[in-house]
Amino acid sequence: MSAGPLLRRRAETLRERMDEPxxxxxxxxxxxxxxxxxxxxxxxxxxxxxxxxxxxxxxAAGRHGVAELLDVGCGGGDLARRLAAWAARxxxxxxxxxxxxxxxxxxFARRRAVPPSxxxxxxxxxxxxxxGARFDIVVSNHVLHHLDEPQVATFLRASDRLARTTxxxxxxxxxxxxxxxxxxxxLPFRGSYIREDGFRSIRRSYVPAELRPHLPPGFEALPxxxxxxxxxxxxxxxxxxxxxxxx
Numbered sequence: 547m548s549a550g551p552l553l554r555r556r557a558e559t560l561r562e563r564m565d566e567p568x569x570x571x572x573x574x575x576x577x578x579x580x581x582x583x584x585x586x587x588x589x590x591x592x593x594x595x596x597x598x599x600x601x602x603x604x605x606a607a608g609r610h611g612v613a614e615l616l617d618v619g620c621g622g623g624d625l626a627r628r629l630a631a632w633a634a635r636x637x638x639x640x641x642x643x644x645x646x647x648x649x650x651x652x653x654f655a656r657r658r659a660v661p662p663s664x665x666x667x668x669x670x671x672x673x674x675x676x677x678g679a680r681f682d683i684v685v686s687n688h689v690l691h692h693l694d695e696p697q698v699a700t701f702l703r704a705s706d707r708l709a710r711t712t713x714x715x716x717x718x719x720x721x722x723x724x725x726x727x728x729x730x731x732x733l734p735f736r737g738s739y740i741r742e743d744g745f746r747s748i749r750r751s752y753v754p755a756e757l758r759p760h761l762p763p764g765f766e767a768l769p770x771x772x773x774x775x776x777x778x779x780x781x782x783x784x785x786x787x788x789x790x791x792x793x
Contacts, residue, residue, distance in 0.1 A: 688716070719753060
């Protein structure tokens with residue numbers, strides 16, 4: 547079967563090997579290490595930082611001294627580390643809380659060098675939102691495709707409550723070229739779950755049209771490049787929420 551028909555509908559019942567509780571710990575550890583390389587090459591977070599997150603963080607730091615960012619589903623912590631490094635380089639006061647429900651991911655993240663501006667924890671985003679926690683910025687990387695549609699809607703509503711200004715959830719976008727392109731690009735990533743889980747993740751991923759019915763007011767689903775998308779809420783809309791003019 548060609549990639550086009552295979553990707554016509556989302557394969558929502560697939561599960562990734564690394565999410566299995568009894569997956570091989572050595573292979574899982576290698577997967578987290580390789581994710582740091584893969585994400586740096588493909589995820590486009592530097593673009594997200596310069597275009598959306600850095601301006602929002604600077605504005606928030608100007609208001610109350612230091613910006614606060616929540617990284618949901620942080621995995622091995624590579625995104626939190628890169629955001630901390632970019633903020634330090636750009637002289638942006640930024641404090642990052644990176645959370646993940648998987649103790650194996652947190653153990654890996656804490657074994658690596660942890661920047662002083664980053665805190666790793668096992669908090670649940672929905673519980674944080676229910677408790678009234680607030681952060682200037684809320685982000686995630688490759689979380690949405692793990693969720694079914696009702697969970698996506700709940701997760702995005704929680705993000706809306708958690709973020710004072712900016713939300714940016716980055717994820718894969720299911721396209722006919724995604725599988726063959728990943729098949730070639732992932733060839734060097736051996737001895738991990740990268741290739742097998744990557745194919746499953748692509749097949750589980752959404753297209754923007756599937757996400758739009760579940761977006762809270764003020765959110766957008768934006769295609770980014772050939773294979774990715776951002777689910778964003780901008781600071782202007784959040785400012786109106788802070789002033790009480792948007793419900």
